Amino acid sequence: MSRTLSEADSKALLAGHGVPVPDERVVATAKDAGAAATELGFPVVAKLCGDAIAHKTERGLVRLRLGDAAAVEEAAADLLSRATPEDGEVGVLVAPMVQGNRELIAGLHTDPQFGMTVMVGVGGVLAEAVGDVTFRLVPLSRTDAEDMLDDLATSALLGAFRGEAAVQRDKVVDVIVGLAAVAEADPSVISVDLNPLIITADGAPVAVDALVEVAS
Amino acid sequence: MTSSAPSSSAVERFQPMFDPKGVLVAGASTHPGKFGFVALHNILAGGYAGKVFATNREGGEVLGIPCATSVDDLPDGEIDLVFVCTPASANPELLRQCAAKGIRAAFVTSAGYGEAGEEGKQAQDDLVALADELGMVLAGPNGQGLASSPSSLCAQIVAPIPPKGRIGVASQSGNFVSSFMNYAVQTGVGISRAVSAGNAAATGVADYLDFYADDPETAVGLAYVEGIADGRAFAERMRSVAERRPLVLLKGGASSEGQRAAASHTGSLASDDAVFDGMCRQYGISRAATVEEAFEAAASFATQPLPKGPRTVVMTTAGGWGVVTADAIAGTSLELVALPEDLLAAIDEHLPPRWSRNNPVDLAGGETRDTIPTVMELIASHDDVDAIIYLGLGIQSNQARLMREGPYYTDHGIERIVAYHERQDARFAEAAAEISDRTGKPILTATELAVADPDNAGPAAVRASGRLCYASSNRAVTALDHLWRHARWRQRRGL
Numbered sequence: 001m002s003r004t005l006s007e008a009d010s011k012a013l014l015a016g017h018g019v020p021v022p023d024e025r026v027v028a029t030a031k032d033a034g035a036a037a038t039e040l041g042f043p044v045v046a047k048l049c050g051d052a053i054a055h056k057t058e059r060g061l062v063r064l065r066l067g068d069a070a071a072v073e074e075a076a077a078d079l080l081s082r083a084t085p086e087d088g089e090v091g092v093l094v095a096p097m098v099q100g101n102r103e104l105i106a107g108l109h110t111d112p113q114f115g116m117t118v119m120v121g122v123g124g125v126l127a128e129a130v131g132d133v134t135f136r137l138v139p140l141s142r143t144d145a146e147d148m149l150d151d152l153a154t155s156a157l158l159g160a161f162r163g164e165a166a167v168q169r170d171k172v173v174d175v176i177v178g179l180a181a182v183a184e185a186d187p188s189v190i191s192v193d194l195n196p197l198i199i200t201a202d203g204a205p206v207a208v209d210a211l212v213e214v215a216s
Numbered sequence: 217m218t219s220s221a222p223s224s225s226a227v228e229r230f231q232p233m234f235d236p237k238g239v240l241v242a243g244a245s246t247h248p249g250k251f252g253f254v255a256l257h258n259i260l261a262g263g264y265a266g267k268v269f270a271t272n273r274e275g276g277e278v279l280g281i282p283c284a285t286s287v288d289d290l291p292d293g294e295i296d297l298v299f300v301c302t303p304a305s306a307n308p309e310l311l312r313q314c315a316a317k318g319i320r321a322a323f324v325t326s327a328g329y330g331e332a333g334e335e336g337k338q339a340q341d342d343l344v345a346l347a348d349e350l351g352m353v354l355a356g357p358n359g360q361g362l363a364s365s366p367s368s369l370c371a372q373i374v375a376p377i378p379p380k381g382r383i384g385v386a387s388q389s390g391n392f393v394s395s396f397m398n399y400a401v402q403t404g405v406g407i408s409r410a411v412s413a414g415n416a417a418a419t420g421v422a423d424y425l426d427f428y429a430d431d432p433e434t435a436v437g438l439a440y441v442e443g444i445a446d447g448r449a450f451a452e453r454m455r456s457v458a459e460r461r462p463l464v465l466l467k468g469g470a471s472s473e474g475q476r477a478a479a480s481h482t483g484s485l486a487s488d489d490a491v492f493d494g495m496c497r498q499y500g501i502s503r504a505a506t507v508e509e510a511f512e513a514a515a516s517f518a519t520q521p522l523p524k525g526p527r528t529v530v531m532t533t534a535g536g537w538g539v540v541t542a543d544a545i546a547g548t549s550l551e552l553v554a555l556p557e558d559l560l561a562a563i564d565e566h567l568p569p570r571w572s573r574n575n576p577v578d579l580a581g582g583e584t585r586d587t588i589p590t591v592m593e594l595i596a597s598h599d600d601v602d603a604i605i606y607l608g609l610g611i612q613s614n615q616a617r618l619m620r621e622g623p624y625y626t627d628h629g630i631e632r633i634v635a636y637h638e639r640q641d642a643r644f645a646e647a648a649a650e651i652s653d654r655t656g657k658p659i660l661t662a663t664e665l666a667v668a669d670p671d672n673a674g675p676a677a678v679r680a681s682g683r684l685c686y687a688s689s690n691r692a693v694t695a696l697d698h699l700w701r702h703a704r705w706r707q708r709r710g711l
Binding site: 117127141151 | 444446447448451480481482483484485486488490491492493494495497498549705708709
């Protein structure tokens, strides 16, 4: 059996191994959400956050581009009202609205034949339809991780793109190597999803969502 | 497939199987449809240099070889390999007798083992335990046999006898061994060793590949695999092979979706095939999508130097071929390198102004007697070029054939021009091999005449040079892509 970690806990685990995540806050009330947003700077996103909440988008638990404290408080109140008893203890995660035209996906997957694997590819809502991803077995070397970016069919996406800088390949490699390090450090990790891994205008990746699944 | 640890001296372990001083066919038959006849026939027809012995229940002779009715009647210490065509029930006693005569390897072609239900599985386990006890290398059971060209040994129950060469073949499916060997016959790029693992009871594809990786006769491993049981152990062994020799894998079951974990996006993208593919890329294994791609990749590793970089020049005698080849390169790791100024200037000296002046180098029919070898030499010698794909060989010889077979031969000067064209095409093929050898850069020659008219002087001379004549430019591109990706993998890891 397995269980998932909350988005905040997932990100904390991954950040400890060098995966870049936004500076964000988890708060208990709508009022605190507004205060956190003011501190972070607008616009922000607000999401319902809890251990048992795995598929936020499908449940309408993500609010994007909130421009002021009032909008954040209203969104946070609504999110909290949508929590069900099965969700357990929940909070509102407030994070800066990370923007970029390019989205990658990265993750860990335990393959029934080959064991732990790490993946990187083209992300976003079309990730599974596009299927432009590549895998390696864990453990892997930094060279192995660098090779992965050469595998992608849509490698043009990694160059300068629509006024945005070329992807900082080293930083994407850091994410891949960091994911592998998570798996090696904690054998209870079964899978990780970073989707999307947004490429910001300066070409740096940021994991704006993360879901870690561990054996329980 | 077994995943036992490789022997520290695989070469020593497999020597009695692949280079035996004598071979015994157990269960020799007078019936030309039986394995026990075919195996003996193929060993003799293949010109095996060692001594050949046979046993069967009836005695007598098969193909001039006297058959002993018991292994006990055979000489001591003159036989290394027994090729077993007897029924499964007779084999335990047979192996004991063989061991007593100093036989150290058995290829068991008999069926009725692991593929035949619970009883068969038990018989197979017992056979493995017995071989272990006797210190015998056991191949099969239920395999088609092996070929080993250094010993001119063709101990198999299927055709063909492969030409000598440097490709080491191992397969979980015996029929793929035949397929690869048929390509070897067709192309002239030969085989060092080939073996069908059969049920792989004691010795699996990974064990044979491990041997090939240390075998001085073998330059590249070529294997068909399917249904890998312990993926991680298999992967580690393939990695160890690919570090020592290029390794080309063809995998069955690529389309199976396998188990999918629905819980994560990553899991839903992790088809069996995607993970296997990633493993191959990580460990320097050249994975081929089709049988011919697998053979041609292996044949390229066996006969071409590894490129030191991706910069490729396409050299052609006609425009369209070059364009299509450039398109094919666009989807690969290769780079259609822009021609440097000094190379352009050097080629200008040898061609009329209408030549393409870029890559593909289209000679545009401007060639005279020595143009092709001269321009090829200029390109291959340039430091900014890592590889050449050469198109257009054999066109003139194709016309020559038409003339030779036409109603006007030998008059009207036809005889002389036919001979000239054929000499020229042979010369161009020889130049490609010679320049490649001298510069250490791959030069791949592609023409459909390789299959449309293999006797054409061009493709025939490519074969005579020991190299593969690629049946199309896109197949040459695919093969060169395999070479560069493996070379790049080695470079990036300091291997």
